[in-house]
Amino acid sequence: MLKTVSADLHIHTCLSPCASLDMTPRKIVGHAREAGLSIIAVTDHNSAENVPAVEGAAAGTGLYVIPGIEINTVEEVHVLGLFQSCRDALEMQNLVFGNLTPGENDENLFGLQVIANERDEVEGFNRRLLVGSTSLNVNRTVEWIHRYHGIAVFSHIDREVNSIIGQLGFIPGDIPIDGIEISRNLDSASARLRFSEYGRYPMITSSDSHELEDIGSARTMFTIEELNFSEIRMAFAGRDGRAIANDQY
Numbered sequence: 008m009l010k011t012v013s014a015d016l017h018i019h020t021c022l023s024p025c026a027s028l029d030m031t032p033r034k035i036v037g038h039a040r041e042a043g044l045s046i047i048a049v050t051d052h053n054s055a056e057n058v059p060a061v062e063g064a065a066a067g068t069g070l071y072v073i074p075g076i077e078i079n080t081v082e083e084v085h086v087l088g089l090f091q092s093c094r095d096a097l098e099m100q101n102l103v104f105g106n107l108t109p110g111e112n113d114e115n116l117f118g119l120q121v122i123a124n125e126r127d128e129v130e131g132f133n134r135r136l137l138v139g140s141t142s143l144n145v146n147r148t149v150e151w152i153h154r155y156h157g158i159a160v161f162s163h164i165d166r167e168v169n170s171i172i173g174q175l176g177f178i179p180g181d182i183p184i185d186g187i188e189i190s191r192n193l194d195s196a197s198a199r200l201r202f203s204e205y206g207r208y209p210m211i212t213s214s215d216s217h218e219l220e221d222i223g224s225a226r227t228m229f230t231i232e233e234l235n236f237s238e239i240r241m242a243f244a245g246r247d248g249r250a251i252a253n254d255q256y
């Protein structure tokens with residue numbers, strides 16, 4: 008039977024240099040459940056290293072965690088890759104690491120990049136320049152997300168920087184993107200009006216949380232049968248009664 012559940016598909020952890028160090032796996036899961044979310048996606052900048060820990064922290068709680076990554080393309084466009092399995096997300100991460108701007112993270116300038124475990128303990132630090140861009144262009148990024156069986160979404164298209172519209176001025180029609188995301192700064196009715204020419208794309212609204220209190224501050228309602236990735240994929244495609252809505256939060 009179909010049911011409608013609440014999702015926030017854009018959450019950073021303490022691995023993202025710009026996110027709060029409080030964004031630990033257990034705390035994220037706790038806040039997500041308190042906010043009444045059924046689905047979250049973990050989407051750190053150019054890395055998926057904390058996905059296993061958040062999945063572990065969510066085990067047995069009923070919260071469904073989508074392994075994800077927010078890739079910064081060569082055009083400085085942010086693209087969300089959402090995956091069925093941790094393995095696929097980590098394969099995508101390997102590709103991203105291989106194409107990342109060389110250099111080390113400056114912890115004083117950008118912040119720490121903490122790799123955590125499911126008990127909120129520090130396992131180590133990622134020293135790469137996760138805040139940088141990759142040499143992958145938008146087309147290749149979407150292509151590779153699909154090769155790893157993922158769903159590709161253009162992040163926060165209403166933002167002036169690091170969004171497809173901010174960087175390129177428009178959404179090229181030849182990119183097989185699965186959805187577009189509106190940030191929490193814009194309500195969904197205004198977004199539909201402002202981006203009416205892109206009405207053919209499924210639209211999600213997410214918090215892009217960098218702080219615990221932001222989790223669930225913008226969300227997407229999924230009408231699906233069960234909490235699994237194929238149901239979510241069907242909702243993006245609008246198949247068999249599965250659907251996405253943004254106007255109930």
Ligand SMILES: [Zn+2]
Pocket residue numbers: 077085162163169
């Ligand atoms: Zn972003």
Ligand SMILES: [Zn+2]
Pocket residue numbers: 017019050077215
């Ligand atoms: Zn983000």
